[in-house]
Amino acid sequence: MRKISAVVSLFALLSSTSISAQETATSEYPSPNAIVDAAPTSDWVKIAPSDLLVMDLAADAEGNARRVVIQLMPEPFSQGWIRNIRKLAAAHWWDGTSINRVQDNYVVQWGDPGYDNPESGETGQKALPEGLETVPESDYVAEDNGKRAVVLDSAASEKDAYSIITSFEGGWQIAYGQGKWPVHCYGAVGVGRNYSPDTGSGAELYTVIGHAPRHLDRNIAVIGRVIEGIEHLSSLPRGKGQLGFYEDASKRVPIRSIRLGDALAEGASPAFEYLDTESSSFAKYADARANRLDPFFIVPAGGADICNIPVPVRRVSGE
Template sequence: MKHLLLAAAAASLVLPVHAEEPAPVPSPGEIAAAAPAGDWVSIAPSDLLVMDLAPDAKGNSRRVVIQLMPAPFSQGWIGNIRRLAAAHWWDGTSVNRVQDNYVAQWGDATEKKALPEGLATIPESGYETSRIAYHGQPGSGGATRRLLSAPVATDAYSSQAGFLDGWPVARKKDMVWPVHCYAMVGVGRNMSPDTGTGAELYAVIGHAPRHLDRNIAVVGRVISGIEYLSSLPRGTGALGFYEEEAQRVGIEKIRLAAELPFAEQPRFEFLSTESDSFARYADARQNRRDPFFIKPAGGADICNVPVPVRAVGAR
């Protein structure tokens, strides 16, 4: 027995020592899901535009929820959009243009429906603003909002791209503007100097058309139901317009969420872009280290860092 114990002890000396397994590297989604409650920002019902499309062929409802952009961006158009929603102007209109890898657009296809009185005419200067203080701006002082560093060293369309109050933006010198990423909502217009009223809106359903930045007003983003727009049949007319009335997708109604009964108001919140959680999330988006990936990219386009948004229960 003594010899057996000695042999076992000797054998244990030559067994390999297994190091503790490294902690798994979280994915961007896992980082966002683990963010504490204090890192999430509630979206006011007055900032949500709710669009109910006609049911699909199987009778399923189709609801699209749009978050309107905060000040100082595009407020002239957003004021018009609020007025249009209050007047129930979009009820009975349609999605009348779906262009592959580009946009889905809605409004009055006949262009004959009278607009509500009091809509503002907004100049082209409203596409961008200088009324932004950001960290690093000379003379900005300490009380500034943070424009995060760009996920890539350079942005092809600006000097710097980052996030402000939960939104992707770009800047050049002292001018800042919102950018066209997937699911962003913009204002359709005719030729310059027309800037559109907000009655014609579109959502980006393809690769980010950043060439539209500062040429068309960006007024919000789809935060729920983008699939109901991106999966629609493509229009066969010029620019993806539907050539026949029967092809158009009817809009039952569009309302500000605050106008809906309290129990029916959708509730959403977004991950604060000034939080440490978002900083980790953005880093993980530009340098994927979770097990599937072999080589971190070392950067990401601004539109490849979508701000996490989640639905929450009733208050």
């Protein structure tokens, strides 16, 4: 009995020591999520309702509502396409269109089936609103004015395979080289187009649901990112046709409406804010993402791809 008691006591001692050490490690090296949770209110920036694109899909098979919220890029990025998107939303152009393409580990694409997939033999039946801009390819890249965030003590701003450096600007992941441009991370929303010199009007949009296709950077316009409801897109059945287009039209998911947040009924727009990428909280968060020292991790990576440091966005109560 004494021997068993001694073993039990030793086990209890080791267990308490392990828990104590874990608590100390958690305190000294908080996880990225813990850093975000502790960020003061002053480190958060409100997203204007006019910068939200709210897409309501047809209900799922169980009758559950499906809403996807997209945050549009700020100046100076992709503004010609975004002006078109604002006009398209104001004209209710997307109402009655559909999600037409779901390609595994790549993208989900929506719009008029004929415009999205010319090889389907269908022709786009919806006339585009008047006054849409033809945006030049030069607008894929903006002038670098040096406003990027300084992310202290981290590997978050460093060379990568697709640019000279990557960093953050105004709450967004940005690449820098000869100019600057938004990057194709998970959830990024871009403009579908045909072969160059076509750059797309903004009527056909897609979002990334797989490994970041950074080879698309500077070849297709990035106009925003999904900040809520990505699961309603990423979980859809994959298309069986070329490039993941649905061969069976009945598989397409109907789009009930797409509206700008400020066009919804008063008080109906969802409200969000993002962690200021120039704040000390974000610097700590980015460093923690690049150098995981919280208890689960054994070997810190010592760096992070820009797409592995998503800018935290949270829903808040409306004013």
